Amino acid sequence: MRTILSLLFGLLCITVTAQDTIPTESEPDTTIRGTIVIRSFQDKVRIVPRGVQLSNPVISYKKTKPLMKTKKRFRIPSFWEKKNEMSLGLSEVAFVNWNAGGDNAITALGRMRFVRNYKFRYVSWKNELEMRFGWNAQEGRKWRKTEDAIRFSSTFGYRRDTLTNWYITVRTNFNTQFADGFKYPDRSTPISRFMAPGYLFLGGGASYISESDNFNLYISPLTHKSTFVLDRELANKGAFGVQKAVLDSEGNVVEPGQRALTEFGFLVTNSWKTPVFKNVNLDHRISFYTDYLQDFGNIDVDWEMRWELIVNEYIKTSIGTHIIYDDDILFDVVQDSDGNIIDPGQPKLQFKQVLTVGAVYIF
Numbered sequence: 001m002r003t004i005l006s007l008l009f010g011l012l013c014i015t016v017t018a019q020d021t022i023p024t025e026s027e028p029d030t031t032i033r034g035t036i037v038i039r040s041f042q043d044k045v046r047i048v049p050r051g052v053q054l055s056n057p058v059i060s061y062k063k064t065k066p067l068m069k070t071k072k073r074f075r076i077p078s079f080w081e082k083k084n085e086m087s088l089g090l091s092e093v094a095f096v097n098w099n100a101g102g103d104n105a106i107t108a109l110g111r112m113r114f115v116r117n118y119k120f121r122y123v124s125w126k127n128e129l130e131m132r133f134g135w136n137a138q139e140g141r142k143w144r145k146t147e148d149a150i151r152f153s154s155t156f157g158y159r160r161d162t163l164t165n166w167y168i169t170v171r172t173n174f175n176t177q178f179a180d181g182f183k184y185p186d187r188s189t190p191i192s193r194f195m196a197p198g199y200l201f202l203g204g205g206a207s208y209i210s211e212s213d214n215f216n217l218y219i220s221p222l223t224h225k226s227t228f229v230l231d232r233e234l235a236n237k238g239a240f241g242v243q244k245a246v247l248d249s250e251g252n253v254v255e256p257g258q259r260a261l262t263e264f265g266f267l268v269t270n271s272w273k274t275p276v277f278k279n280v281n282l283d284h285r286i287s288f289y290t291d292y293l294q295d296f297g298n299i300d301v302d303w304e305m306r307w308e309l310i311v312n313e314y315i316k317t318s319i320g321t322h323i324i325y326d327d328d329i330l331f332d333v334v335q336d337s338d339g340n341i342i343d344p345g346q347p348k349l350q351f352k353q354v355l356t357v358g359a360v361y362i363f
Contacts, residue, residue, distance in 0.1 A: 083115040087316070089358025109134035109147055109356050117213070124157040124167055124209060133178055134354075144184055147354065148177040155218070157207050169207040171218060175199040176228075190231075197240040198228035201289075203267055214273045223267035225289065227328065228260050235259045241328025261328070265291040279310040301325040317357045324350040 089109045095102045111132045118125040134147030152174045157167030176199070181192035203223030209216050229235045229242045235257040238244025246255040269287040276282050286303040290296060306320040330345035 079118055079120040081115065081117040081119070083113075084363050085111075085113040085115075085360065086362075087111045087356075087358055087360040089318075089356035091357070103139040105136065105138040107134070107136045107146065109354070109358070119213070121162055122159050124155075124159075126153075126155045128153050131178075141185075142187070145179055145181060148179055148181065150174075150176050150178065155207065155216075157209065165208055165210060167207045167209060168204075169218060169220075170204045171201070171207075171220065173199070173201040190234075191239070193231045193234065196229045196231040196234050198230070200226040200228070201267065205267075216269075216271045218267075218269045220267040223265055223289070225263040225265065225267075225291070226260055227263070229257075230259055232256070232259075241326075263291040264293055265289055265296075276307075281308040281310070282306075283308060295327070298327055299325075300327065314359055314361065315357075316360045318354075320354045320356075322350075322352040322354075 087110070089111075090106070091108075092106045093102065094104045109132070112130070114129045116127040128151075130149070130151045132147050132149045134145070135143050136146050137143040153172070155169060155171045157169040159165075159167045176195050176197070177192065178194060180190040180194075182189070183191055201223060203220040205218060205220030205222065207216060207218045227240055227242065229240055234240075235242055236245035236253060238257055240261070242261045243258040245253045245257040248254050267287065267289045270285070272282075272284045274282055283306045284304075286301070289300045290298060301323065303323045304320065306318055309317040309319075311317065325347065327347040329347055329350075331348045332343070333345040334343035
């Protein structure tokens, strides 16, 4: 009996003690402790299945190549297309003790072209400025001009939606030259000068422009054409179709010649750029103009065609032809000893061919 009572008393003490050891609620530990990162390489797998290769990652710079070209920075897309092109073609021939004979000569042809085009949804605006000048120097004579042109064109078009390629268009063209032109070997009397002639076209109509901008057909039933001859001597002679001066019986100028000729007519132009073969491109441009006021149906033609053979990015070869027919430009004018015109001459087909091999830089 005493043993049972002792056992019960022991259990009661253990229960009371266990209840006293229940932990009370305490505040959370807010101590900030740093983070320690321990890096270690994984050991190689000793048993590797067939066809699997595992190794520790190793960083090596042995196969790193230097950056040859500067990485282009990101630019916000623009609807403007900009192109600047400069080219220079040279040809040279020299003789030393050459039995067949010949004269040393050098020929150069420079060309600059600047393009600024804008196209977005309904609006198309194209601007182009082209300048060309060529000269030839031969032993025993002064240099002669072989090429001379300044050409500027601006075309603004608007279309009603983005599905059609037809635009309502307003267009202006301006053409002239840099230096005096002569009928060699005569150098005393220039037959053309800067702004003599100068041509200005301004009109409106419709244009068909392809999505790639390589094909452009312009039809203008309302075109104003102005021919400028600002040189007084050429204007008095009635060059390039302007009204010539009125002379008295002794050849003195009674009324000076006009410096401008105004026409109003119908104009059709077409330009087409297309690759023909690999590294061979064709650039074609033609225009037809007829005047409503004077001799309607008589058509002036201006046709240029250039074949471009690309050797590489900087070396190109071009073969160009240029055909002009204008009834205002007369040839074979016959004058008597007093300067009176016996035969006013007649218009002729003008043809020019140019072959150029040279360096081109586009930026």
